[in-house]
Amino acid sequence: MKKRKITGFASFALAACLLLSSCNGGSTASKAANSAPASSASSDASSAAGTQADSEEKMIAATDPSKLPAAASGRKDTLVVGCADLSGIFNQLYASSADDWHVSVPISGAQLLDNDDKGEMIPGTATYKVSDDGLTYTFTLKDGDKYSDGSPVKAEDYVNSVKVICDKSYDGPLSPLYNYNLVGAQDYHDGKAKDISGIKVDGNKIEFKLSAPNASAIYQLGTIIPISTAKYGSLIKQGDVSGIKNLSMINYVTNGSYTLTDYKAGQSATMKANPNYYKGAPKIPNIIVKVVAEGEEMQAVTTGNVDIDDEVTCNDDQVAIGQQAGFVNMWVQPTLGYGWVGLNHKNDLFKDQKVRQALLYALDRKSLVNSVYGQYAHVQNINQTAQSWLYTEDGINTYDYDLKKAASLLQEAGWTKDANGSLTKDGKPFKFTFSATKGNAVTDVMLPMMIDAYKQLGINMQAEYVDWPTLQQKFEKQTYDMAFMAWGLTPDPDDSYVYCTGGSENYLAYSNPELDKAYKTALTLTDDNQRKAQYAKVYQIINNDLPNFIIYQRSDCVAFNTRIKNFACAPYNLIYNQYYKYELQ
Amino acid sequence: MKTYVTRRLLILIPILIGVSIIVFLLIASIPGDAIDAKFGASRLPAEKIAEMKALLGLNQPVGVRYLNWLKNALHGNLGISTQYNLPVATVIHDFIWNSFLLAIVSFVLELLIAIPVGVLSATKIHSFFDNLFTVLAFAGISLPSFFLALLLQKGFAVDWKMLPMDGMHTVGVTLAGGAYLMDILSHMILPVICLTTISVGGAMRFVRTSMLDVINQDYIRTARSKGLPERIVIYRHALKNAAIPIITYIGNSLPGLFSGALITETVFAWPGIGKIFLESIAKRDYLFMMGYVMLVALLTMLGNLLADILYSVADPRIRLK
Numbered sequence: 001m002k003k004r005k006i007t008g009f010a011s012f013a014l015a016a017c018l019l020l021s022s023c024n025g026g027s028t029a030s031k032a033a034n035s036a037p038a039s040s041a042s043s044d045a046s047s048a049a050g051t052q053a054d055s056e057e058k059m060i061a062a063t064d065p066s067k068l069p070a071a072a073s074g075r076k077d078t079l080v081v082g083c084a085d086l087s088g089i090f091n092q093l094y095a096s097s098a099d100d101w102h103v104s105v106p107i108s109g110a111q112l113l114d115n116d117d118k119g120e121m122i123p124g125t126a127t128y129k130v131s132d133d134g135l136t137y138t139f140t141l142k143d144g145d146k147y148s149d150g151s152p153v154k155a156e157d158y159v160n161s162v163k164v165i166c167d168k169s170y171d172g173p174l175s176p177l178y179n180y181n182l183v184g185a186q187d188y189h190d191g192k193a194k195d196i197s198g199i200k201v202d203g204n205k206i207e208f209k210l211s212a213p214n215a216s217a218i219y220q221l222g223t224i225i226p227i228s229t230a231k232y233g234s235l236i237k238q239g240d241v242s243g244i245k246n247l248s249m250i251n252y253v254t255n256g257s258y259t260l261t262d263y264k265a266g267q268s269a270t271m272k273a274n275p276n277y278y279k280g281a282p283k284i285p286n287i288i289v290k291v292v293a294e295g296e297e298m299q300a301v302t303t304g305n306v307d308i309d310d311e312v313t314c315n316d317d318q319v320a321i322g323q324q325a326g327f328v329n330m331w332v333q334p335t336l337g338y339g340w341v342g343l344n345h346k347n348d349l350f351k352d353q354k355v356r357q358a359l360l361y362a363l364d365r366k367s368l369v370n371s372v373y374g375q376y377a378h379v380q381n382i383n384q385t386a387q388s389w390l391y392t393e394d395g396i397n398t399y400d401y402d403l404k405k406a407a408s409l410l411q412e413a414g415w416t417k418d419a420n421g422s423l424t425k426d427g428k429p430f431k432f433t434f435s436a437t438k439g440n441a442v443t444d445v446m447l448p449m450m451i452d453a454y455k456q457l458g459i460n461m462q463a464e465y466v467d468w469p470t471l472q473q474k475f476e477k478q479t480y481d482m483a484f485m486a487w488g489l490t491p492d493p494d495d496s497y498v499y500c501t502g503g504s505e506n507y508l509a510y511s512n513p514e515l516d517k518a519y520k521t522a523l524t525l526t527d528d529n530q531r532k533a534q535y536a537k538v539y540q541i542i543n544n545d546l547p548n549f550i551i552y553q554r555s556d557c558v559a560f561n562t563r564i565k566n567f568a569c570a571p572y573n574l575i576y577n578q579y580y581k582y583e584l585q
Numbered sequence: 586m587k588t589y590v591t592r593r594l595l596i597l598i599p600i601l602i603g604v605s606i607i608v609f610l611l612i613a614s615i616p617g618d619a620i621d622a623k624f625g626a627s628r629l630p631a632e633k634i635a636e637m638k639a640l641l642g643l644n645q646p647v648g649v650r651y652l653n654w655l656k657n658a659l660h661g662n663l664g665i666s667t668q669y670n671l672p673v674a675t676v677i678h679d680f681i682w683n684s685f686l687l688a689i690v691s692f693v694l695e696l697l698i699a700i701p702v703g704v705l706s707a708t709k710i711h712s713f714f715d716n717l718f719t720v721l722a723f724a725g726i727s728l729p730s731f732f733l734a735l736l737l738q739k740g741f742a743v744d745w746k747m748l749p750m751d752g753m754h755t756v757g758v759t760l761a762g763g764a765y766l767m768d769i770l771s772h773m774i775l776p777v778i779c780l781t782t783i784s785v786g787g788a789m790r791f792v793r794t795s796m797l798d799v800i801n802q803d804y805i806r807t808a809r810s811k812g813l814p815e816r817i818v819i820y821r822h823a824l825k826n827a828a829i830p831i832i833t834y835i836g837n838s839l840p841g842l843f844s845g846a847l848i849t850e851t852v853f854a855w856p857g858i859g860k861i862f863l864e865s866i867a868k869r870d871y872l873f874m875m876g877y878v879m880l881v882a883l884l885t886m887l888g889n890l891l892a893d894i895l896y897s898v899a900d901p902r903i904r905l906k
Contacts, residue, residue, distance in 0.1 A: 069746070078757040085864075089670050096623055171637040173623070179630055245670065265679040266856035268756050288756045293854040296751065299743050303750050469617025469869050472625030497628045504630050 064326030065562035069304030082292035082309035094172040106258040113222030118389040119491035134213035141204040146276040157226035181210040219492035257580040282580035308560035314376040336571040337488035341549040356546040358409035364401040377554040382539040423458035431460040432481035475507035510547040589905040619667040664872035673876035684845035684857035691780035703792025722786030734852035751854035795827035836892025840884035
């Protein structure tokens with residue numbers, strides 16, 4: 001049950017923070033379940049957490065397919081997928097929980113672009129070109145894409161969803177495109193123009209014009225899905241898109257891989273293959289996404305209740321249960337995201353870089369990660385995961401646990417121990433409060449560890465427990481000292497809004513002109529090599545100055561039975577992006 | 586009687602308004618709101634967040650928000666649930682009957698077991714039978730529901746594969762008529778056993794105590810001494826007089842039949858209202874919380890009224906004016 005709390009927590013962040021992450025993944029190094037070598041779960045248990053080897057993808061293959069329960073083998077044309085909850089909001093423009101994406105991603109539509117397993121954008125329903133000045137993005141639709149009802153997908157259909165997202169009555173999780181400098185988007189939002197002047201449709205071409213270069217734009221434009229003008233065009237009214245919001249998604253006409261045929265509130269959603277899907281008709285005729293109680297994901301697979309569940313807590317116990325069942329394959333992959341500790345820079349205590357570094361040196365992240373996730377997580381040092389093409393370890397300090405170093409850094413910063421052993425400076429004690437959500441597996445272990453380590457340094461740290469929206473408000477109003485958060489990433493590497501001065505999510509109240517400049521430059525670059533070098537700079541600055549403490553990257557475990565062939569899954573391309581590839585034995 | 590009921594129903598109105606004011610204020614004072622819960626930690630620009638809060642009217646003073654809610658509620662409109670993007674009444678309707686189904690079956694079972702066992706325990710006080718059921722009752726009361734639920738699930742569903750593990754329907758098969766009902770029934774067995782086990786002990790003790798109060802009274806001795814069979818003494822004379830507290834118990838159980846069993850529903854992934862309500866708090870789904878709490882408040886008061894009416898049926902000395 002423990003992991004769920006984290007993912008539940010993470011999925012809020014994920015849901016909100018990060019957009020249509022990686023829908024409908026394209027060409028990937030997909031791994032067939034039965035061809036992957038079996039590797040024992042304990043084979044690399046000896047290597048300490050913190051090395052990159054721990055976080056590699058691996059398949060723990062089934063050993064005895066004959067044990068497949070009748071409950072599962074009896075289902076012929078249907079795949080049953082488990083997930084923790086279904087809210088019934090299955091329109092991708094409005095779906096804001098990672099659970100709902102198990103349904104909303106395949107049924108809402110196929111995107112202009114996909115991303116590969118490194119997070120780079122590749123052609124989806126369209127190919128694309130960016131002008132040299134980085135201002136014009138031209139998408140050319142591939143020929144012959146059709147909706148599930150057989151009607152053709154037209155270029156203007158893609159404009160429909162842009163209009164919805166930019167409308168002032170839109171209240172979904174997607175960022176309005178005026179945020180990415182799309183010309184005319186703001187005027188459309190404000191009702192000053194009937195159309196978005198920066199979008200031109202010409203035959204099978206769609207052209208987007210930006211007022212200033214923005215490297216994030218490609219991820220926003222690329223994830224646009226079409227809404228059939230013939231079918232739903234009348235629902236899109238400027239200033240009122242409630243027609244789209246309230247539209248029933250049952251039998252929604254889509255160019256996605258599946259269509260929704262039935263939904264039982266809070267229980268299950270049934271989907272049927274869309275034979276017109278542009279990557280080829282999905283091989284499995286029916287998919288049912290079923291709610292499985294949190295913490296019981298592995299049991300649901302071992303009893304044959306569900307065929308696949310990608311929310312299994314990734315630890316030794318769960319893997320052992322799966323192995324014992326014999327017919328369960330387990331795909332372990334690093335979670336695309338990380339957990340971190342935020343510091344409120346409005347608090348004078350944290351204004352000194354040396355103090356921040358000392359506090360991180362005093363936290364034994366290796367032991368922490370090991371005791372919470374065992375071998376299935378590792379210490380993370382930068383705000384980008386090793387799965388990304390932008391990842392780097394050059395010039396990155398790993399801040400290995402070192403209490404002595406922490407003590408000397410604090411001394412350099414002017415903090416001295418008084419007679420009682422408490423750290424003081426200018427007569428003030430080093431005292432602060434850590435805000436955490438209750439029942440979070442990581443903070444449950446981390447807080448006692450921190451309190452103890454900091455106490456040795458003479459620092460008085462208290463812990464307080466609040467629920468998520470309360471914590472969120474503390475972040476927004478910057479009324480916390482220190483707090484824990486975990487979130488997911490998307491292919492878009494831009495997280496300047498977290499770290500830059502005045503960023504929309506800079507709850508750290510952090511300001512560093514050098515970093516602001518580095519991010520600003522990164523956002524204007526469209527050349528991959530230049531971007532990679534620029535982001536390396538960004539990561540180095542953050543790693544050195546420590547606006548926050550990046551703690552760990554954990555792993556996901558996808559458990560599935562031997563009915564499923566051609567299994568594919570990657571951190572950037574999760575199972576709901578890949579349903580169409582799967583086959584049933 | 587008629588005037589009594591009418592008067593009681595009229596009194597409900599000011600009470601409900603009072604309850605709604607208090608609940609609304611309490612809900613509004615929880616830090617964070619639906620937009621924070623849904624889109625907090627998002628890269629949406631601050632203006633967009635403000636725009637969405639304004640769409641929900643969250644930028645207005647609490648008093649105005651309450652009056653808007655009241656006006657809509659009086660027109661039968663409980664608002665839209667932010668969590669499900671559906672009218673609150675629809676969400677309640679979608680889930681409450683699933684909860685009711687579990688609750689009513691286990692409640693009937695509870696009474697069917699508790700009344701005869703409680704009566705027998707009282708008549709044979711300190712016997713082996715009484716002691717055995719006293720122990721069992723306390724065991725049932727003390728069992729944490731999540732533990733019992735997980736135990737039942739592990740035994741019957743995971744290890745022995747006799748019963749379905751969770752949910753309300755078997756997915757991937759199309760069933761109709763009798764087979765459909767049997768399917769739901771088989772999914773109900775474990776949660777019903779769980780709910781009955783944890784609640785039957787309390788009811789049993791309740792009946793036993795009520796009976797003990799009555800059984801030593803003079804008129805029972807009189808009934809016995811005039812030669813009535815023991816069965817009639819106990820079930821006609823004693824039980825009827827012991828019924829008043831039992832009726833109170835039944836009346837008080839009315840809201841519980843609709844309010845859902847959070848833990849049991851969660852473990853068995855039963856699509857009930859209890860889990861939905863808990864999530865609505867975490868997601869600051871104000872209007873759903875309001876709608877649900879008001880429904881439970883109404884049911885509580887109706888339960889009390891029902892108990893009062895039943896008193897007069899059980900005991901003609903009680904007259905309702």
